Amino acid sequence: MTQVPLEGFPDRVRIVDVGPRDGLQAWPEPVPTDVKIEMINGLIAAGVPQLEVTSFVAPRAVPNMADAAEVMAAIDRSRGVELTALVPNARGAARAIQSGVDAMVVFLSASQSHNQANVNCSREVSLAAAAEIAKMGQDAGVPVYGAIATAFGCPFEGDVPVEDIVLVAKAYADSGITKITLGDTTGMATPRLVQERCRRLASDVPDADVALHFHNTRGVGLACAYAGLQEGITRFEASVAGIGGCPFAPGATGNICSEDLVYMLEESGIHTGIDLDALIAVAQRTEAALGQKLPGQVMKAGPRLRKYGRDEVRSSSGSRA
Template sequence: MGTLVPGIPGFPDRAVITEVGPRDGLQSEPVFVSTPEKIALIQSLLDAGLRHFEVTSFVSPRAVPQMRDAAEVLSAFRDRKDAHLTALVPNMRGAEAAIEAGVDAMVLFASASESHNLKNVNRSRAQSLRGFADIAKLAEGTGVKLQGAIATAFGCPFEGEVDVQAVVDLACAYVDLGMDYITLGDTTGMATPALVIQRVQALRHLRGEAALALHFHNTRGVGLACVYAGLSQGVTHYESSIGGLGGCPFVPRATGNVATEDLVYLMEESGVSTGASLDLLIEAAKLAERVVGRELPGQVMKAGPRLAAASMDSVRTANG
């Protein structure tokens, strides 16, 4: 990115970005993205300087056909000591497969909304948490860590508002299970900057026990504003998807995640170092477009960096 601009007061100096495009981004694509294409996309993101990835999910191929090559994709990178590789797991069978495949961490997920949890995994939240306890026992002694994701943390498409206490209770349950990384997921793009600040402050007492991450969708056009709110509260971990790929397949009107290249642009231009190359992320976003065969919603991939100069001959001169 070059020399950082002066930081914004109250913002962290650095942030960690987890790229979720290979999982959250591709899971809803109607046409299967081949294993070599997935591997090439992840490699391009590694080349751009990203080091944290949600690579895949170990789910039923019938439920999510795009993830049927989970073990093969993960095996291409399991020897990369400079990369932290996680996978989403919904149940014990998925956990067993993920551990065998060599993940660094398993992401377990439940919804703050009871209705969404039933729709998303066909279980109550209590049933999900009981299953997580069994997975935690399975993971003991394997070196595989557990991470917890809270879906619909900012609102539910079926119930509307989600009580902040439901988010706090689920986060506390995750800490009790030994999870040291908790993501608040904006599953349907219902987050607003005010809600972000409210929830981050409500979880402040957990910050010493577990890293807090934020995951936004841009459904209503305020994804980066929500990131800005998170930065203002000192949150240093964010999840995003290259090109803005993604959207939950089990909710209506879901659209893509905040684009990784847009997120990096905002952070670096705000004095927050990410360790990523914006130019190479733009190239990775263009590769993602070719892989899925359609235009993606990322903005910086279209406009380029702020100081990218154009020749005066590239546009017409006004007459009159």
């Protein structure tokens, strides 16, 4: 039965799975290239329309992204998925363009101290680098998107003024970057902050096409996504099986889980174009490949209307019914 969207909500959203990049970049053990390729191809087959597949950073800085070009070369691109990659500087952008990415993502932190910890430079230096990469993208015909980390709070400074978010978003827009993601790097977002920041950007940077990226550090990631839906946001980043976490955000856990988000959206009549059963299967295979229990919930419980045989369920006496 076709679900009717909740009143006042969009009828369709775009899910960007960042698991292959944000989920694996800080994984404590080396992740084999073939595991990454299988994950990515599985996500594509499940109907995920956009993937952040890797990061073109220095291998010594992020060893698990050292195979970026190899991963890009092996992906099954027959289904028209959009493949993006994170790039920290002009050298990384040149490698990404050569590898055939569909778009590049530049990033910086709204807070000065987190930006220094994350990329070892000031926010102003990062904005200048983003402008340079935006020009490279324009010359090569490769779109450039902009991410704003610590958009909802900083582990070193606490609250991040909304004016700082607007400042970065305007600088991005001045460089021609209008697709902007607000990143909850530290899991400090709340529905109130989501509402405040979305409304200020809509007012002060009206050309910005805003996406939201939440971590589930304090257990309110999906509540924040719901608040974003109420503000008309139609692009959300999530990670298969809920893997991820910023190494420079103390206590941070994984991203909100792609399967959990898709489940909530589809059950609300908001379409994603993603096959939930196939996505669950990718999450389960990823968990097996990484050899560690992952935080996704729907991958464990299954869809709401999943049915069981009586012999699969224990009775109150402890025996199977």
